[in-house]
Amino acid sequence: MLIEFKDSIRIIFKQYPYKYRDHAYIASQAALAARDQGKFWEMHNMLLQKSPRLDRSSLIQYAKEIGMDVDRFAKDLDTKKHKPQIDRDLKLAMDIDLYNTPTFFINGRKVVGNRPYEYLRGIVKEELARVKK
Amino acid sequence: MKLTARCTLVVIAIFCMASYAHCEEQRYSVPIEDSPFYGPANAAVTIIEFLDYQ
Structure with missing residues (x-):
């Protein structure tokens, strides 16, 4: 990532x-x-x-x-x-x-547990799009 | 359908929509403090990970 x-x-x-x-x-x-x-x-x-x-x-x-x-x-x-x-x-x-670990906060959005890379990548892309608006 | 029943349904629908919107927008404010980090301070996306090495 x-x-x-x-x-x-x-x-x-x-x-x-x-x-x-x-x-x-x-x-x-x-x-x-x-x-x-x-x-x-x-x-x-x-x-x-x-x-x-x-x-x-x-x-x-x-x-x-x-x-x-x-x-x-x-x-x-x-x-x-x-x-x-x-x-x-x-x-x-x-x-x-x-x-639980790992727990992620992606721009404050809570994501609990091990997740596939694509899942986390999707949230990051959503956040990038949101910031660009 | 009687007016009272309709009103009740509308209220329930609004409540459900409001709850959904609240969940979607819930964001936590987690202080960064002096924790180890990688990446530029002005990055568009900040990821804070709580981890256990064992």
Whole structure:
């Protein structure tokens, strides 16, 4: 989608780690710690590819693979540096009655669950047409 | 059909149409804050995704 609608869309990621999944929270921490080192996309893609193998030692290995400062990364995980941001995203999700992932808001239109690319593409095209009116 | 019944049907129809329109137009205002993003700030379409990596 980023390729097809290159200059017309912006994608923002909010963290919604399920509390009953062992490594969901630390994986969110890893994504944000990577963001601080300019490696969000590399880590984001790595996490999606490697899930559910997202324990601490695996995450540190992934950080090495994408060329991060591993000491800083590990410190960020262990001190829970990004807990405030993750908890803020979780509170926001609760405030808007969100209980499933992925959930998308496309110009505010709520789309819940995994959907075929064509479905999301259709909504984006509708929104582009609406904005052009 | 009696006038009262007709009026009732019209009211129900208007209510149904209004509900449908409300659903179609419902949009959520989700703050972006400092969340990771990709794409230009002035993009015509903004997609906010809540995700869980595990």
